[in-house]
Amino acid sequence: MYGCLQHRLTLEYWLEPFIKNKKKVDPWVWELLLLAIYQMQYLDKVPDHAIFNETIEIAKVKGHVGTRKFVTGVLHAIKRNGLRNFDNLTAAQRLSIEESIPQWIIEQLISKVGLEKTVQIAQAVNQTPHDSLRVNIGKIKSSELQVQLEKEGITTSPSEIAADGLVAQRGFLAGTPEFKQGSFIIQDESAMLAVESMDVQPGQSILDACAAPGGKTTQIATALAGQGNVVALDIHQHKLKLIKRNAERLGVANVVHPQLLDARKTGELGNTRFDQILVDAPCSGIGLMRRKPEVRYEKTLKDSQQLAQIQLQILDAVAPTLKSGGKLTYSTCTILPSENQTVVDQFLKKHSDFKQVKTQTKKAVKDQRTALGLTIYPDDFGSDGFFIATLMKK
Structure with a gap:
């Protein structure tokens, strides 16, 4: 079913010509037919006759005689006529259907990076993601963790972009003793770069304004090396518990202070002032x-x-809770310009006491770019799409 979800727009485009009135088709029958087409097009080891037999049998058992006849007729029509191509579509429509990404997303990306780059992004998001982890350098060295995971049958290699990141080739990371002991946390390589770009120093007081589940909070806490504190805000009590559990597992709970508060009400913290603030904002994802x-x-x-x-x-x-000369880091896990640099530009227009500086990472990721903000696209390094902006308070 995961494959059906991933390729849904493509599958529906193929199925629609064979259904005269979708509204009269039970939702489960529609899904059953999508699954059949998915198997026919994407699973080359399953013969069509086996797919047909199984699909028709499910229709008979779950539905009635009419359902079985309907499903049988649709499948044979598909086999007889074949599935339609994408030739009569515009470039944006075709890319949307072929890669199963809503057209509005495609159009937003084309306006930002052009058609060629958008094609590469669209193709990348339908590839199988790899697992990655952030080494808890407060407990163990990367090389030592690699040796230990190898004994568990998990081969890893250093991340191309994140200083404390490892990429896992295979294996169930969360089931290892090293995970339970807090030697690492499962985190995407791109997500590690937000805190890495902050260059956190021991002794600093830091606000993580949108903290759950605590991946970046604990990354900040690790960099503090037991000196300083990080106030971690979230609007859900159960998510604060998740932050606490992660902090305890990684051995940094002594400097992590979870607090139930909407980041839009940060003023309620009173006269507290921070050396740095991270806003890993809620976004479209x-x-x-x-x-x-x-x-x-x-x-x-x-x-x-x-x-x-x-x-x-x-x-x-x-913004008012940041000390003069302090750093405000804004990040999202989206690649839409409307939620990234556009938001930063709007903020800067309202706050003349801030300026944007170039976001930099330890491995100099995309350092040759002209933009001040750092945008990681899924096709760049095989990691999640991400955006980071660095703002300094004058």
Whole structure:
């Protein structure tokens, strides 16, 4: 079913000509036919006759005689006539259907990076993602962890982009003793770069404004090396518990202070001032399409625009709590410009006491770019799509 979800727009495009009135078809029958087409087109080891027999049998058992006849007729019509091609579509329509990404996302990306780059991004998000982890350098060296994981049958290699990241070739990372002991946390390589770009120093007081589940909070805490503190905000009590558990497992709970608060109400913290602030903002999550294919269908352009307003509200709220000369890092796991640099530009127009500087990482990721913000696209390094902006308070 994961494959059906990932290729849903393509499968529906193929199925639609064989269904005269979709509204009269039971939802489960529609899904059953999509699954049959998926198997026919993407699973080369399953013969068509086996797919037909199994699909028709399910229709007979779950439905009635009419259902069985309908499904049988559709399958034979597909076999007889074949599936339609993409030749009569515009470039954006074709890319949307072929790679099963809603057209509004395709159009947003084309406007930002052009058609050629958008094609590469679209193809990348339908590839199988690899697993990655962040080494808890407060407990263990990367090389030592690699040796230990190798004994568990998990081969890893250093991340191309994240200083403390390892990429796993295979194996169940969360089931290892090293995970339970807090030697590492499962985290995407791109996500590690936000905190890495902050260059956290021991003794600093830091606000993580949108903290759950705590991956970046614990990364900040590790960099503090037991000196300083990180205040971790979230609006859900159960997510605060998750932050606490992660902090305890990684051995950094002594400097992590979870607090139940909407980041848009950061002013309620009183006179507290921070050396650095991280706003890993709630976003559309479009950069995660490879790991979470459902996000592409759940979000609309209007959703993205509404999220941009929330993101700006959070930045506005946290800005007064940053010390002069402090650093505000803004990040999202989306690749839509409306939620990234556009939000930063709007913030800077309202806050003349801030300026944007070039985001830099330990491995100099995309350092030759002209843009100040750092955008990681899924096709760049095989990691999640991500955006990071670095703002300094004058």
